[in-house]
Amino acid sequence: MKQTDAARDPGTAVYDHTIPALSPWSGIVRRGQVLRIVDLKGQQAVDTLFYCAYDTAERYSAQDTLRAQGSAYVSTGTRLLSSEGRAMLTVIADTCGAHDTSAGACSCESNTVRFGQHTRYMHACRENFLVEAAKHGMDKRDLVANINFFMNVPVEPDGRVAIVDGVSTPGAYVELRAEMDVLCLISNCPQVNNPCNGFNPTPVRVLIFAE
Amino acid sequence: MSATADAAESAARIETYRRRYLELKAAGQAPARPLPPPSARDAAPPDAQLVIHRETIPGGWYWATRLARGQALRLLNHSATPGVSLMLWNADDTAERYNAGDTVKVQWSAALSKGRVLYSDMGRVLASLTEDSCAAHDTLVGGSTAASNLEKYGAPCGDAGLRNTRDNLLLAAAKFGLTRRDLAPCISFFSPVATDGQGRFVWREGLVRQGDFVELRAEMNLLLALSNCPHPMAPGTAYAPGPIEALLWRAPPPAADDPCRSGSAEARRGFDNTDPLFGGSGSAP
Numbered sequence: 001m002k003q004t005d006a007a008r009d010p011g012t013a014v015y016d017h018t019i020p021a022l023s024p025w026s027g028i029v030r031r032g033q034v035l036r037i038v039d040l041k042g043q044q045a046v047d048t049l050f051y052c053a054y055d056t057a058e059r060y061s062a063q064d065t066l067r068a069q070g071s072a073y074v075s076t077g078t079r080l081l082s083s084e085g086r087a088m089l090t091v092i093a094d095t096c097g098a099h100d101t102s103a104g105a106c107s108c109e110s111n112t113v114r115f116g117q118h119t120r121y122m123h124a125c126r127e128n129f130l131v132e133a134a135k136h137g138m139d140k141r142d143l144v145a146n147i148n149f150f151m152n153v154p155v156e157p158d159g160r161v162a163i164v165d166g167v168s169t170p171g172a173y174v175e176l177r178a179e180m181d182v183l184c185l186i187s188n189c190p191q192v193n194n195p196c197n198g199f200n201p202t203p204v205r206v207l208i209f210a211e
Numbered sequence: 212m213s214a215t216a217d218a219a220e221s222a223a224r225i226e227t228y229r230r231r232y233l234e235l236k237a238a239g240q241a242p243a244r245p246l247p248p249p250s251a252r253d254a255a256p257p258d259a260q261l262v263i264h265r266e267t268i269p270g271g272w273y274w275a276t277r278l279a280r281g282q283a284l285r286l287l288n289h290s291a292t293p294g295v296s297l298m299l300w301n302a303d304d305t306a307e308r309y310n311a312g313d314t315v316k317v318q319w320s321a322a323l324s325k326g327r328v329l330y331s332d333m334g335r336v337l338a339s340l341t342e343d344s345c346a347a348h349d350t351l352v353g354g355s356t357a358a359s360n361l362e363k364y365g366a367p368c369g370d371a372g373l374r375n376t377r378d379n380l381l382l383a384a385a386k387f388g389l390t391r392r393d394l395a396p397c398i399s400f401f402s403p404v405a406t407d408g409q410g411r412f413v414w415r416e417g418l419v420r421q422g423d424f425v426e427l428r429a430e431m432n433l434l435l436a437l438s439n440c441p442h443p444m445a446p447g448t449a450y451a452p453g454p455i456e457a458l459l460w461r462a463p464p465p466a467a468d469d470p471c472r473s474g475s476a477e478a479r480r481g482f483d484n485t486d487p488l489f490g491g492s493g494s495a496p
Contacts, residue, residue, distance in 0.1 A: 057390070057391055057392050061353075061396075062396060063311075063351070063352060063353025063354075063396045063397070064353065064356060066351060066352055066353075066412070067352045067353060067359060067443050067444070068359075070411060070412055071406075071409070071410045071411045071412060072351065072406050072410040072411075072412065073410050083377075083391065083394065085356055085357065085358040102311075102312060102315060102321070102351050103312050103315065103316045104310060104311070104312020104313055104316065105312070107313075107332065107333075107334070108334075109332070109333045109334030109335075109484070110310075110313045110316075110317060110330070110332075110334045111334075112334050112480060112484060113313075113317050113330070113334045113477055113480045113481050113484065114235070114316070114317055114477065115231075115235065116480070117480070117483075126332075139306070140306050140332075141305075141306050141392050141393055142392060143332070144395050144396070145311060145312050145395065145396045153316075154410070155321055155351070155406045155410060156406070157405055157406055157407060157408060158322060158405075159320045159321045159322025159405065160240055160319060160320050160321075160322075161315050161316060161319060161320055161321050162236055162239075162240070162316075162319055163316070192228050193228060193231070193232060194232050195229070195232065198225070199224075199225040199228040199229055199232075200221065200224075200225055
């Protein structure tokens with residue numbers, strides 16, 4: 001459900017960072033803090049993973065999250081569940097309304113299958129995730145199904161799945177309240193072979209509020 | 212370069228990418244060759260001389276097995292039990308494993324059925340779905356957990372009759388020396404999950420019947436974890452999973468026009484990435 005909650009003044013954020021186009025980011029969001037992700041230019045997928053800050057073997061579980069809410073998309077009210085069934089974060093505001101958690105992150109290898117061998121040497125989200133995960137002692141085994149904020153992937157009743165044009169407008173944002181201390185990994189998606197970034201990757205902004 | 216020329220070049224580049232994507236999408240959602248029809252429920256069993264192992268997995272239990280490339284695993288659902296969940300790893304490098312997201316988006320569909328393949332996170336094919344009598348499977352919602360069992364059956368977790376898929380897959384993985392870090396979204400056969408027009412998940416009761424079966428042909432050497440627990444969306448408040456019969460056998464080498472290998476451009480590219488691990492041969496080692 002699309003919902004605006006503009007109560008938080010960016011000037012009061014305890015952390016404010018712009019992730020350049022194509023680039024990774026990671027950071028800790030403490031229990032009770034609010035993470036805001038802003039799609040500055042619109043139609044920009046933000047591939048995101050969460051881990052329990054003290055035990056990264058406990059991590060975001062897309063399937064458990066979808067099973068618990070009974071529907072396929074992430075939006076206001078979605079409780080992001082961990083692999084141990086615990087609430088990690090809750091989506092408390094969403095001015096976009098359509099976020100995917102079924103289609104995963106792009107990789108050099110899957111690009112070759114989806115788009116052809118000529119795309120093998122193009123930058124991809126899992127490259128970003130691997131670099132960022134390594135900083136926290138993690139490796140490829142720790143990459144699981146992620147959330148794609150601002151990525152529009154309808155799952156049709158006949159099962160058809162395709163990434164289609166994003167519906168996020170410039171400045172669209174999503175806010176998540178942390179229910180435990182979490183480590184957040186982001187890949188500001190570099191993909192240009194499908195519409196997830198309007199074929200033109202752009203910067204996004206990450207803010208953390210004390211509450 | 213002027214700003215105007217820059218913008219024009221950018222727009223032209225975007226248009227080129229968009230056109231290419233729409234061509235791939237049109238081809239991917241309307242395969243050149245239609246998917247094969249479902250297998251007949253009473254299809255002949257494999258030649259007994261080719262059978263390597265038979266296993267009956269009781270309702271609620273798990274099984275861990277290896278498959279060599281070219282071997283096939285037939286899962287026979289004599290009791291129409293609602294849901295058998297699998298996780299697969301490359302036996303030669305367990306950092307490579309089943310990737311539900313890639314499997315769905317590469318094939319432009321979450322409706323997995325005969326003729327489809329299961330992709331790893333490395334752009335390779337782990338296994339082909341060579342037989343399937345019901346075309347009613349799920350890889351979006353996943354399996355049961357202690358919490359989902361508690362919510363659904365209202366009994367304490369851990370009781371003998373209330374085993375769940377998450378813990379089963381953890382246990383099966385552990386038998387290979389793997390840990391919870393090696394788990395990722397699974398695939399559940401005999402689980403008729405779809406979405407309605409609003410994105411809500413629905414259970415299409417009646418699509419899974421006694422005698423349904425699926426068969427996976429290993430396209431690389433695999434470690435396979437199987438959990439025989441009811442899908443969390445299966446109707447009913449009684450925990451009563453039936454047994455599953457697993458039949459491991461030496462499948463014939465795929466024919467030149469094998470639908471799983473050649474049914475789509477994406478399938479061919481997946482095998483182009485997989486076959487070199489085995490000397491480039493498309494047949495069993």
